[in-house]
Amino acid sequence: MKKNMVYFVMYLVLIVELLIVITERDELEEKEVLIRDKMLNTLVESYKQPLILSIPQRTSDYDLASKDPIKVVLTPAGLVSDAEKEHLKFYVNVDKSSKSIPAGWPSKGITLNDSTSHYKLHRENGNAVLVADFSKDGDYKFVAYCTVVRQFPEYLPEYLLDALSEKVGEFKTATSGTEKFEIKVKALGGVNKKSAEISF
Numbered sequence: 144m145k146k147n148m149v150y151f152v153m154y155l156v157l158i159v160e161l162l163i164v165i166t167e168r169d170e171l172e173e174k175e176v177l178i179r180d181k182m183l184n185t186l187v188e189s190y191k192q193p194l195i196l197s198i199p200q201r202t203s204d205y206d207l208a209s210k211d212p213i214k215v216v217l218t219p220a221g222l223v224s225d226a227e228k229e230h231l232k233f234y235v236n237v238d239k240s241s242k243s244i245p246a247g248w249p250s251k252g253i254t255l256n257d258s259t260s261h262y263k264l265h266r267e268n269g270n271a272v273l274v275a276d277f278s279k280d281g282d283y284k285f286v287a288y289c290t291v292v293r294q295f296p297e298y299l300p301e302y303l304l305d306a307l308s309e310k311v312g313e314f315k316t317a318t319s320g321t322e323k324f325e326i327k328v329k330a331l332g333g334v335n336k337k338s339a340e341i342s343f
Contacts, residue, residue: 179303183303183306183307183310184310186223186296186307187307187310187311189223190223190293190311190314190315190317191311191314192221192223193221193317193319194219194220194221194222194289194290194291194317194318194319195219195220195221195319195320196217196218196219196220196287196288196289196319196320196322197217197218197219197220197322198215198216198217198218198287198322198324199216199218200215200216200324201323201324201325202324202325202326202327203215203324203325203326203327204326204327204329204331205275205277205326205327205328205329206329206330206331207277207278207279207280207328207329207330207331208330208331212261212274212275212276213274213275213276213277213326214272214273214274214275215272215273215275215324215326216267216270216271216272216273217233217235217270217271217272217273217287217289217322218270219231219269219270219271219289219291219319221317221319222269222291223293223294224294224296225269226294226297227291227293227294228266228269229266230291230292230294231266231269231271231289231290231291232254232255232289232290232291233254233255233264233271233287233288233289234252234253234254234287234288234289234290235252235253235254235264235273235285235286235287236251236252236253236285236286236287237252237283237284237285237286238284238285238286238323240284241282241283241284241285242281242282242284243281243282243283244283245261245262245275245277245278245279245281245283245328246277246278246279247259247261247262247278248262249262253273255271261275261276261277261278262274262275262276263275271289273285273287275326277326277328279328280328280329280330281328282325282326282327282328283325283326283327283328284323284324284325285323285324285325285326286321286322286323287321287322287323287324288318288319288320288321288322289318289319290316290317290318290319291316291317292315292316293311293314293315293316293317295307295308
C-alpha cells in the first residue's frame, strides 16, 4: 500500500512539473509573439514616415564663361535603410512657370538613367547631383521630386517579411513632394576689349 502511495505521489509531482513546463512555454511563446508584433509595428511606423526631398541651394547663379558646369545637390530624407539609397529615383524637369527652357533640355526631363551630355543626374553619398552645362543665358526654374520602393531588412525570416509587407501596404512605395529651384544663367565674364593701333 505504501509503495502504491509513493508511486501516486511521484505521479502527481511529475504531472505538476509537466504543467509548470507547459505553462512556462506558453508564457514564453506569448512574450515572443508580443515582442515580434512590437518590432513589426515599430518597423511599419518607420516605413510610414514621409519621404522628403530638400534642395539646400534654392537659387544659384551661373556664369556662361565658366569652364565647369554648375552642380545642384538634391538631398532625400526619411529613408529607412542604406539599401533604399540605391533604389531611389530622382526626377528633374523645367517648371511650368519658367519663362525659358534651357537649350537642349529633354521634353520629359531627366532622371538618373535618362540624362544628356549637357544635363546629368548622378548619385553621390545617397544624394543626387544635377550637373548642368548651359549654353544660353536666362532664368531657369526647375521642379524635382524622388520616389523609392521600400526595401525590407534581409535578416528577417520570410514569414516576418510577408507580415511586414502586408502591414506596410500602400506605403511600400514612397514619393516625396515636389521641390522648386532656380538657376540664373548670365554672361558675367565681362567684355574683352581689343587693343587698337594707330599708325601715321
